[in-house]
Amino acid sequence: MEILVCVKRVPDSSENEIEVKGDGTDIERDDLVYSVNEWDNYAVEEAIQIRDKVGGTVTVASVGDEETEEVIRREMAMGADNGIHLMDDAFEGSDGKGLATTLKALVEQGSYDLILTGAQADDGAGQVGGMLAAMLDYPFASLVNLIEVVDDKKIKVGREIAGGNQEMNEIDLPCVLSIQTGINEPRYVGIRGIRKVASVEIPVKGVSDLGIDAGVVGAAGAKVKRLDYFVPELGEGAEMLEGSTEEIIEKLIELLKAKGGIK
């Protein structure tokens, strides 16, 4: 099975406090720790496990600036066979459709049976996979938490729906799936793994390599634009307990007793 996994380099929000710059044009990026989007990492792990079971190759692709290469290399250290770096000034300011348009051009240069994305990334949109599938007229499923290969024509897919339930579907190949966290346990990547792929060539492709009109991607082609970042006016929120730890605990225990929080 030929598998393409689309990944994104994002600030790791579990490691960083995200703050907005004074003028609202961006978040403070100077001290941020970046890594591969958590959902994408599960997608790469899933692709590797499928390849190890049924054979084939795993290719990791990412749209982004020079720094993005480290993320592609990290996923190759996990076990992906190939990496492709999609980099061009023309991609700057792309909306979801612009990204999907870029990835569609890449997909058409290969012959992939299965295309995986993360269910969402840092912007919480969860849009690129579904758009890409529609552009290719491939079937699509979001929030996938189980994949079973049936044969070389179809797979069985579980989706996470409300209440912890799982919706099972049969899907024809080729298809696009967006992967939910928890589908597997992504393997650890050590220094040795990174070293092994340190000198592997990662081809870079821009609009001309992909045969894309620069006007349909990037800010030029975007129908949706982010105007600014801001921190919303907070509501009343919680009553914050103040004082020494002892005082806080004393107040908290009183409240818990009153509300039935201690049996």
Added chain:
Amino acid sequence: MAEIFAYILHKDGKADDTAYELINAAAKIDPEAPVTAVVAGSGSELDSACSEAAKIYPAVWKIDNEALAYVNAEAVRPMLVNIIPKGAVLLLPHEHFGMDLAPGLSIKLDAAYLPDVVDFEGVEGSTLNAIREEFSGMVSTHVAADLSGGVVVTVRPGAFAPDEDAAASGEVVDKSGDAGAAPALMRRYLETLVAEVGEVDITKSEILLSIGRGIEDEENLEIVFDLAKVMGADVSCSRPIVDAKWLEKSRQVGTSGQTVKPKVYIACGISGSFQHLGGIKGSPFIVAVNKNPKAPIFQAADVGVAADILEFLPELQEAIEELKG
């Protein structure tokens, strides 16, 4: 002004809560715009969902097709493309079905796509202004969508207040013919596997001590179980704890896990994503303990403590033990 359409989810003949919210979302876009509910399904369950929608919306479009007995995004998409007029605004809930349908639908309608909107700031010329969140709710953004070719929007469940009156008397129009036949499906629904109930049924717990990423390590779970024991609480958790396989899925609180309604909910080291908050909206008293005083959980909580749970919880346990003697 563009027409607005609201896609209605329904189950067992009942409209989803979001059906009552999308009408208010539409009013925030443009209070003057005509709003039509679109309800797809099959048979008598569809009819009763349409009747309910007609109490909320001034107009209801029904798509009745046997292929939609279990509504599949791939089956309903071409039908919507056939009936939604060019340039319209289409609202869907941002949940598992909306996420399946909406992105691809926007491509087929050649419309802009605005995902997971939490508020609207109205229409200016041919631009729809909306508010979204990024980084799990830590920052918000103003976004502008080009309305000229229409726009597909997914609206976050719970972001808009429900229409309590539901005093409309909409006419149900059968659009099944215009919607056309179901396509040959490349994705076929098989079955729904219902979640197993684990050793503890957290939906019945009176006190929940709930943990998130702040627990840092599987070994630290002991701290929480020890405290839960002295409090008489059950232990629940947020999604990352289940993803890491530290606790079983049946203990997960949130829209993709369980909806709980304990007397007291104590969120420990949980930042408070909207999916998590969706699972605790029925809890009368919420306590949050988190070392990040800006964590969104403090907006949902009644009482907050800015502290590292790994230090705070053992001290709390000691104090309760002393109290009990």
